[in-house]
Amino acid sequence: MAITGAAELLAAWEAGLGEPATGRALLLHRTARPDVAAGRLPVLPVGEREADLFALRRALFGERMQVRLECAACGADMEFDLDAGELARSLGGRTGGAFGSSAGGDGMAAGSGDVADGIAASVAAVDSAAESDGFAGGPDGSAPGAGDSSAAGPGSVVRVRQDGWDVEFRLPGVGDLAAAARSGDPRAALLARCLVSAVRDGAAVSGADLPAAVQHRIAEAVEAADPGADLTLNVACPECGQATRAELDIASYLWTELDSWARDVLLDVHLLATAYGWSEPEILALSPTRRRYYLELCADV
Template sequence: MELAGQAALLATWEAGLAAGRSGRALLLHTVARPGAGTAELLAVPLGERDTELFGLRVELFGEQLNVRAGCPGCAEEMEFAFDARQLVGSALSGSVRELGDPGESGGVGELGDAGKSAGVGKSGGAAESSQAGPLWVELDGWRVGFRLPTPGDVAAAEQAPAGRGRAVLLERCVLTAEHGGEPVAARQLPEPVQRRMAEAAAAADPCADVRLNLSCPECGRQALAELDIASYLWEELDDWARATLLDVHLLATAYGWGEAEILALSPLRRRYYLELCADA
């Protein structure tokens, strides 16, 4: 990683320390899509953003993701690894591919219930959809046109009063709604219609809700675990930033170099100097 890249990442990390979940995701997306303005980043579908964050993760830390999860059956901690590109490909195709031996944790990318992206559950049924225009669902005399949720929608829902987040998502994403030919407000949509909307959103934007298909090696319990790439990537960036600043501190103390000089060192040379400090 070049000096400018390291300095920019440290600046991103510093800004994110005081930010919430949505703010950190926005900062990471700014790195993944340089030159884009805040309005543009807040207006893309969640799956598009997360796909770009997976790409950023590959660029910064490699393709292999190491994940830990607790078994819901026996509480045993499971640890497994999978390929980020494979995960995105599996999610986009709507398939689930097992990784590793059957007795080990494995599995990538299945479409979840869209609870994170749409604020509603999953249901059967079909819907008319188009990436170029609104999504449409029809059920029992209800007809609803809506757009895919965006990071801006999620941020607004997180800032809403307790218990209002789901309603805020609906109000922002529903473009038109009617029952029996008469217009209705988004808040009047019944639960079955909202579930059908969630399925349509998940089908149109599968990377917005990526799940891991897990099998506990101890008890064999099958479970689905959500992978929030923004939170995952932030944790990795936090670990990297703290380790990098520790390196800067140790080398600055030993040699009197400035931060820019230390960051300009290759990882190999930096590690060698740190080993010399330890041996001194």
């Protein structure tokens, strides 16, 4: 993973303006993981993606995340802080070497030239998904690599053995969940997409033949192996003491921050270009400190 610079982040932001939430999340994930092919990102375990986005958020905007929530019981506004780095670590994310310390333009380290190519690849992946009404899969609706344990990354397959059954199941990715949600039977669709193998007393069987007890064991194993796939907050209200449960959507949170940052940077570019006649690349090449001082000088004139 490489932290991208201001120009590349602006390109990712611009590419995501016309995309739905799923497309924006994919662009953010590609920014966090340029080492992974864009087509593979939707099938990475959901918890891994969440950890990647928390690590990206920490690298770009710092550890402290301010969260506002309305109490479900009394309606009081609750404000509290979360630690993006701690959340990434708890989900098994990359908070160290790959990202490193933030530096360079706008508090972001200058990324490699591969980042711009990664953004383009992500846009292409989003376009492809839109054309197929979702994330790409096999002719039978299965995910890329379904039924092949070699296609899954290390640790992304769980194994369940019960009453003569031996089942291998790939941890679902966001693409799997999106595709399953469009099916008339989401549970069966997800099982078909992520089932790697199922054997009963030495004979291979299909997912449709798995008994309910085995399917329940699979669900438990997936939850234990990928706890970050369902990140839920349970916050006690300081006014009434009742607890409010809410899901934390890091992709939406991070996109909102990126959108605000991008608009502020473009305003800076406009003001400095008007005052000095500099081009956008020249202005973005300035450090945030130097840019701020030039803006202060413009205000003093």
